[in-house]
Amino acid sequence: MxxxxxxxxxxxxxxxxxxxxxxxxxxxxxxxxxxxxxxxxxxxxxxxxxxxxxxxxxxxxxxxxxxxxxxxxxxxxxxxxNQKVIDIKEVRMSSTIDTHDFETKVNQAVKFLKGGDKLKVSVRFKKRTVAHPQFGEELLEKFKAEISEYGAVDKPTKMEGRSLVMFVVPKPGKNN
Structure with missing residues (x-):
């Protein structure tokens, strides 16, 4: 050896x-x-x-x-x-998420972005909701608008199986 x-x-x-x-x-x-x-x-x-x-x-x-x-x-x-390790954190939501739950997910995403981590935001479709991906796209657009101060979209939305996925990177100068 x-x-x-x-x-x-x-x-x-x-x-x-x-x-x-x-x-x-x-x-x-x-x-x-x-x-x-x-x-x-x-x-x-x-x-x-x-x-x-x-x-x-x-x-x-x-x-x-x-x-x-x-x-x-x-x-x-x-x-x-001296290297900075960047993790990819994930925030999962359902296409039928409630308002308060959505706000909680936004706050969680802001915390991750402030910490300097990349973010994977996914909207999971269950059962027959997969037939209406426009609801997930609207949800991700709303999510993007909420976190726009802290992060920018790295990769646009795309379908991966039964999930609609979007990647967000932190904006420079906005992390603690």
């Missing part, structure tokens, strides 16, 4: 005859044989790492590989921590 993913060739894994070598402090040592470069790295008690395998000749650097991998992992964690 491998614990770390290995992206670079190090030390004896490098089989090229000639390499362009960069020293620990970033200075170029020039084009030398792989054997010489490996000896230089071992003298300084460091590793020879191939950092640009596609270059001609390949570029290698003398460095502490363990420290390099650790710092790279640290940078990746930091980048991941």
């Amino acid at each position: 491998k614990i770390a993913k290995k992206e670079h060739q190090i030390n004896e894994e490098i089989t090229d005859k000639e390499l362009r070598v960069i020293d620990v402090d970033g200075g170029q040592l020039g084009i030398i044989s792989a054997k010489e470069a490996l000896e230089l790295a071992y003298e300084k008690d460091l590793d020879l790492v191939k950092i640009a395998p596609t270059a001609t000749p390949p570029v290698c650097r003398i460095m502490d590989y363990g420290k390099f991998v650790f710092e790279q992992g640290k940078r990746e964690k930091e980048a991941k921590k």
Whole structure:
């Protein structure tokens, strides 16, 4: 079982005859044989790492590989921590929804949009109401008008099975 993913060739894994070598402090040592470069790295008690395998000749650097991998992992964690994850929240309604229930769904949608989440609004048709999709379209138009201050329609209404679906994204600057 491998614990770390290995992206670079190090030390004896490098089989090229000639390499362009960069020293620990970033200075170029020039084009030398792989054997010489490996000896230089071992003298300084460091590793020879191939950092640009596609270059001609390949570029290698003398460095502490363990420290390099650790710092790279640290940078990746930091980048991941700074990412904003956007969830898709769903608000479901029936085509025969009552006024107060509709207002509750609107308030719930506004809360989601203020939180910066995308919103999927669906109107579910039960039994014979599926024969009258215009009621669902009217309901979604009314819903769109109610939340227009906080969100904009990303994808227009469309039928998915027995549901009429619309996607809404938050407006920039309106979230807390």
